[in-house]
Amino acid sequence: MSVGLLIAIFFNTLLFFSILISITIGLSLIFGVLGILNLAHGAFYTLGAYVAISLFSYFTNVPPIIYYILFFIASVIVGIIGMWIEPTLLRRVYKLPDEYQLLLTFSLSLIILDTIRYFWGVMPYYHYEFFAMLGNSEIAGTIYPNYYFVAIATVILLLILLYLLLFKTKIGLLIRAASMDKEMAISLGINVKALYPLVFALGIFLCAMGGALTTPYSAITLGIGSEMTTIAFAITAMGGLGSLKGAILGSLIVGFVRALGVFYFPEIELVVVYIVMFIILSIKPYGLCGRYERRV
């Protein structure tokens, strides 16, 4: 195996991981704290991409940093929408049986996608300038667009910030407590409900960022969320529902298996992800880092 090939597999893994983790970590965070399996996650990812590309279209011939800031603005906008949706919609179903959550979040996903269709139409959007202006690098004979390094670095930066938020701040402590044992947290006087909009918005912000980061290199259409959502749910199951460590581990495994699979067994590359999931779940039915006691 050549060095160039190894490097290609390494960066392809990291790139796919970056997009996947931005979706799965929010999914896990929301499930861990709110106890909701958010089927609308893919729709928020799509919305993030559309908002970003719309913002991009207002700027031409600006320095790359402006585009970079627009990623954050787009994701914050979608995050704010999430913060508004939690108290207005989701809060109504916490006490109802689980299937109501699924119905609600699934309907929410349809509503979001139809809203996108209404405002943006069905034509694909694409933005090329940012991707092109950053140029390419050549590493051991392999050409790699510099934008990919930007995307990977951004997600890793966000993961570090998330770690600091969760493990080094008071509010992070509360979120972790609520995630670990909700009843105990409530009985200790933590206002768990006050955390809900914040956590939901944080999860949505991260997945909108995933969508926004794809805009420079992918055509943006209504369908972009579907493939990612399916894989994201597989990863969440693989890593353990609600586990952040599991989400990171699962995303890395899937990113790596896919990057490797494309080279060595392209015919079954798409199935490989699910074969890995099958193996993991048959050995550890609650996922790599799943905790049995939460959803008895």
Place this chain on the structure above:
Amino acid sequence: MNEKEKINRRDYLKYTGAAIGGLVVGGALGYLLKPAEVVEKTATVTVPGVEKTVTVTAPGVVSTVTVPGATVTAPRTITIEKPKKGIPSEPLKIGLTTFLTGTAALEGTHAEATAEILVEEINAAGGILGRKVELLKVDEAIGADALIKAVRKLVTEDKVEFLVGLVSSGNGTALAPVIENELQVPTVYGTATTRRLFEEVIPKPKFVFRTSNYDPMECIAAAKIVLKYFCPGVKRIAGINPDYAFGRDEWEIFSKALMKLKPDVEIVYEGWAPLGTTDFTPHISAILASKPDLVFTSFFAGDLITLVKQAGPMGLFKATKVVASVGGSAYSDFKKEFFPEGVLMGTRQCFFTYPPKFPPMEEFVRKYYARTKRYPIYTGMGTWHGIMAFKTAIELGYELLGEWPDVNTIVKLMERMSMITPVGYRFIRPDHQTVGYQVYGITKHVPEYDFVVLDPMYIYPPEEIAPPVGVKTLDWINTW
């Protein structure tokens, strides 16, 4: 000026009055003879400086109104269709099935826009034998099962008399047996180009037709163009195709045809990705590592844009030649800023500059662009051809039989029908597959357009690339 206008107006009113009088008398007679129908006509009569709209409601009268202009006399003929024998009075409903949402809407909305333009024109000219045409739409994105239910409702409850459109091969093959055995309504697939439709699913079709060129034609044409013009010395080929029946078929036909024509060709990479893939990077790295002379892709519309955007910076187009067999799915969206020159691109039977200087195409492109700000593609052309074939069959049937033809007559008349379409002369074969020219070309940047155009173009006649009637594609390739 004032005086002239007065005279004109007076004359105008006089003639109009006479005409309406005539119409009323004739109308009364017509009413007595055949009371069931009222044909309403709106005619806009323009006199320089004055515009009048005259609405005349009366059956069974042909009347000429002459309107004198300011300086010239402009005759206007208002023809009121005589109610014809055995023609149903209710509007003629046509069901349009196409992708209105999702990634494939990029293709599907072309079928929608074309059908709307055509139906408006038909209605403006008095409908089909005087029957107004109504378009009922169903979104194909709902999936095959739901689509079958929706189409069943269209036919049984809404009384749709003709079905047209259909883009997805998956939907097409699922729906075909239902149409043939149960619904028995004339149906034209405007796209749904899988060879399996008439080779395996319904080998003896009665009601289902397809007006688009189909997969074997574009794959075999690609193989021949590659060997003759594009990359004659090709030895190592790679494929990156959509991971479902269509993508698998395209790659199978293309690679088999190419290897049959040049046996020393070997496959060095076969990649598959689902529709809606956002990240092709691993595939592109893998293709580059396998060092092919030629890459074949049947990705289309938005997915092709994504693939090309990512492949360009990674140097794919410099390292190898690329064939995009279904580039025609969205060519006016392939902007020069990211779509390179030198790609061999297939556009099925439709590209806006072909046939060159062909009046039906020039006229259609002008109308289409004015309305949609896009250029027509094959999904629209297939739909256009479908509706016109149906209309022609009805009119022919009426001429021959003197009454509204039944479904069996309509489908018999559509079989073997040839037609002048905006994309040239096209012929529906006895096996219900339509054939015509297959258009390929090499992408080029020109100052007049912000998207890539084809120059040079390679046009293949059907007899060189379409399997003969009754012969399956792969069997035909094996006989070469």
